[in-house]
Amino acid sequence: MWLMSSTSKKSEHRKGFSRITGLSALKSRLAGLILTEDNSCILLTGPSGSGKKKIANLIAQALLCHAPTAEGACENCTSCHYFDQGNHLDFSILAAESGKKTIPTASVRSELSDLVRYPRLGKRRVILIDADELNEQGQNVLLKTLEEPLPHVRLILTSSDQSRLLPTVISRVISLKVDRRKEDEIRQIIREELVDQERSEGDLLTDDDIRFFAKFASGLPGLALELAGGDWFRQLRSDTTAIYLSLDQASELDLFTDCSAFFLEHKEQIDIIFAVLQSLIRDELCLLWRTEAEIINSDLLPQLKTVIERKQQNLARCAEQAAKDQGLVRWKEEEDSEWSRAERELQDRLATAAGLVEESREALARNVNFELTITRLLLHLKFLAAGDEIIESRKND
Numbered sequence: 001m002w003l004m005s006s007t008s009k010k011s012e013h014r015k016g017f018s019r020i021t022g023l024s025a026l027k028s029r030l031a032g033l034i035l036t037e038d039n040s041c042i043l044l045t046g047p048s049g050s051g052k053k054k055i056a057n058l059i060a061q062a063l064l065c066h067a068p069t070a071e072g073a074c075e076n077c078t079s080c081h082y083f084d085q086g087n088h089l090d091f092s093i094l095a096a097e098s099g100k101k102t103i104p105t106a107s108v109r110s111e112l113s114d115l116v117r118y119p120r121l122g123k124r125r126v127i128l129i130d131a132d133e134l135n136e137q138g139q140n141v142l143l144k145t146l147e148e149p150l151p152h153v154r155l156i157l158t159s160s161d162q163s164r165l166l167p168t169v170i171s172r173v174i175s176l177k178v179d180r181r182k183e184d185e186i187r188q189i190i191r192e193e194l195v196d197q198e199r200s201e202g203d204l205l206t207d208d209d210i211r212f213f214a215k216f217a218s219g220l221p222g223l224a225l226e227l228a229g230g231d232w233f234r235q236l237r238s239d240t241t242a243i244y245l246s247l248d249q250a251s252e253l254d255l256f257t258d259c260s261a262f263f264l265e266h267k268e269q270i271d272i273i274f275a276v277l278q279s280l281i282r283d284e285l286c287l288l289w290r291t292e293a294e295i296i297n298s299d300l301l302p303q304l305k306t307v308i309e310r311k312q313q314n315l316a317r318c319a320e321q322a323a324k325d326q327g328l329v330r331w332k333e334e335e336d337s338e339w340s341r342a343e344r345e346l347q348d349r350l351a352t353a354a355g356l357v358e359e360s361r362e363a364l365a366r367n368v369n370f371e372l373t374i375t376r377l378l379l380h381l382k383f384l385a386a387g388d389e390i391i392e393s394r395k396n397d
């Protein structure tokens with residue numbers, strides 16, 4: 001899990017907000033904010049993995065620093081020293097206990113009421129709150145603190161879903177967006193955080209690995225670092241890929257036993273598995289569209305090409321069979337159009353497949369039964385890949 005660890009080695013040449021790669025608009029907002037008094041509550045919103053917590057820590061350090069500039073903390077003073085050590089007396093973090101999704105309201109109340117105590121090292125106390133983990137009661141407690149701000153208190157909230165927050169809370173905060181980064185920025189972040197600091201487990205990351213993770217993470221540095229930093233993802237991706245690419249040849253029994261078991265075993269990582277599936281489907285579409293340079297899983301190019309070809313053959317074969325059954329002109333004999341028809345059909349099916357993965361992700365987020373959702377998804381993906389029932393819906397084309 002990638003968090004700004006205050007004890008992590010830091011690159012020598014950058015300090016304060018310049019540690020944030022990219023996000024120039026956000027950095028200039030921060031430069032305009034940090035030296036004013038008008039910063040009693042800052043809310044950072046952005047998708048999970050966008051780097052909100054790292055930025056929240058940099059803001060906290062700057063608000064506590066004894067000699068801050070528009071570029072953030074000085075990283076030299078006593079306050080910065082304690083912050084780096086992770087034991088600053090005037091800094092606290094309010095988040096749910098590990099394994100829990102919500103901060104108990106009693107904890108919110110006691111942490112926030114504790115803020116009335118004066119700071120011990122400087123002129124401010126700063127609290128960082130994971131607002132995703134506040135329920136409505138917790139937010140109402142927070143609201144009281146926001147309505148009667150104490151001059152020495154600064155709050156920094158992070159949220160991946162601003163719509164969950166009460167409008168009354170939002171109206172009292174300075175809201176800043178943490179956008180997705182560009183691909184070259186993600187590559188730079190992986191190099192700085194993992195390669196230069198030799199922090200990844202197992203094999204060293206090659207340039208191809210870095211390129212893959214930067215593409216796969218689609219602008220989210222936290223996700224890129226989490227996946228690139230450990231070996232577990234390589235295995236998960238390889239197993240997911242093996243299942244997906246052989247779905248058209250799998251028997252229904254395989255789907256109900258081995259494949260389902262794999263998904264069940266990795267239930268905790270299901271969103272990552274869905275992301276792998278989406279990346280493979282997207283790559284198949286790239287191959288159909290002859291935009292190979294855009295491919296995410298470029299190390300799998302030969303396998304992907306084989307599968308695309310096989311799926312087109314599956315489609316052509318099924319179409320031909322169906323045409324024969326209906327006494328129509330054989331599909332294969334249509335001049336010059338057979339592959340473009342197969343390609344067009346495959347494109348539609350891949351788009352459907354991508355939609356099904358997204359639907360399944362949403363269903364699980366709504367707590368729909370896991371096994372039912374996964375079995376249904378696998379069956380549909382198999383049918384789409386194997387070419388079944390192609391003509392029924394399309395004989396009037």
Ligand SMILES: [Zn+2]
Nearest residue numbers: 065074077080
């Ligand atoms: Zn400082």
